[in-house]
Amino acid sequence: MQLIDLHCDTIDLLMNKPKSNLYNNDFSIDIQKLQKANSIAQIFALYFDLNNYKKDPFNRFETMANKFFDELNNNKDKIALARNYEEILLNTKQNKVSAILSIEEGGALNGSIENLYKVYEKGVRLITLTWNYENEIGYSHNQKGCEINKLKPFGLEVVRYMNELGMLIDVSHLNDGGFYNIAKISKKPFIASHSNARSIKDVSRNLTDDMIKILANSGGVMGLNFCNFFLGNNDIPTVQDIVTHIKHIVNIGGIDIVSIGSDFDGISNKVEIENIGQIYKLQDVLYKNGFKEDDIEKIMYKNALRVIKDVL
Numbered sequence: 001m002q003l004i005d006l007h008c009d010t011i012d013l014l015m016n017k018p019k020s021n022l023y024n025n026d027f028s029i030d031i032q033k034l035q036k037a038n039s040i041a042q043i044f045a046l047y048f049d050l051n052n053y054k055k056d057p058f059n060r061f062e063t064m065a066n067k068f069f070d071e072l073n074n075n076k077d078k079i080a081l082a083r084n085y086e087e088i089l090l091n092t093k094q095n096k097v098s099a100i101l102s103i104e105e106g107g108a109l110n111g112s113i114e115n116l117y118k119v120y121e122k123g124v125r126l127i128t129l130t131w132n133y134e135n136e137i138g139y140s141h142n143q144k145g146c147e148i149n150k151l152k153p154f155g156l157e158v159v160r161y162m163n164e165l166g167m168l169i170d171v172s173h174l175n176d177g178g179f180y181n182i183a184k185i186s187k188k189p190f191i192a193s194h195s196n197a198r199s200i201k202d203v204s205r206n207l208t209d210d211m212i213k214i215l216a217n218s219g220g221v222m223g224l225n226f227c228n229f230f231l232g233n234n235d236i237p238t239v240q241d242i243v244t245h246i247k248h249i250v251n252i253g254g255i256d257i258v259s260i261g262s263d264f265d266g267i268s269n270k271v272e273i274e275n276i277g278q279i280y281k282l283q284d285v286l287y288k289n290g291f292k293e294d295d296i297e298k299i300m301y302k303n304a305l306r307v308i309k310d311v312l
Helices: 010-016 031-036 057-074 085-093 113-122 153-165 176-185 209-218 239-253 280-288 293-311
Strands: 003-008 039-047 079-081 097-104 124-128 168-170 222-224 258-260
Touching: 003 222, 003 258, 003 293, 010 039, 010 057, 031 039, 031 097, 039 057, 039 085, 039 124, 039 293, 057 079, 057 097, 057 113, 079 085, 085 097, 085 293, 113 124, 113 153, 153 168, 153 176, 168 293, 176 209, 209 239, 222 239, 239 258, 239 280, 258 293, 280 293
Parallel strands: 003 039, 039 097, 079 097, 097 124, 124 168, 222 258
Antiparallel strands: none
């Protein structure tokens, strides 16, 4: 069964451990593990802590993007950039994993719409609008007193231009007010790349039932996050914890909204699914919980691929 994972932080680890590489490492994601998972596409986030790069966040994006492309070039017979649905199909025919480039911190744009076009030209096709801080686009999920704040004027401009360019708008980490703002103004489906159900685990990073319904109605998807803080109360989250969220989300929003957004290499806790090569563990438990093969395929890759085709 094939796989598309909507979010990982592997590039950040590669930046911090310069002797490591993308083909074979001791992280949760490398090319060998992606091949074992039968992955057709992995979205690689360029994540950074905005507080550490306030003077020139766009420069940090460029540095990380260069690292990403160096790794692709070093492994060009096994992995290749994908900027749209057609390039994913082409890479798959050539037995290559597709690498989709994303930014996890809209502050990387430094408040410049010109920079949005620059990152698009560089190959970025998804932006997580905020991380854990306020930026020029809007407000983070964890800012007290800002829960219902709407996007800032620059944020509205970004959303409209991302629609025009054909980029995935990602609301994971965004505050509730920003979510509802995007739901009203976006002309294309949007996603929550690595968020779970707030009704199951009551944290601001997860989506409420109302948000799940709205996201489903937009044609978007949400990627299941494997981090214990967003799943349940187990120190080491189990596969069943993930399935509990999936069942609830399907009950609220239908099967077509559920995808995988592991957050691998951005997770500090141990996980029963230790790396992307063990995704079969989730497939097995889904079967045991009564999910049919067609539905599991939607969760593993078909829902994500549909949104990629619709937007990119």
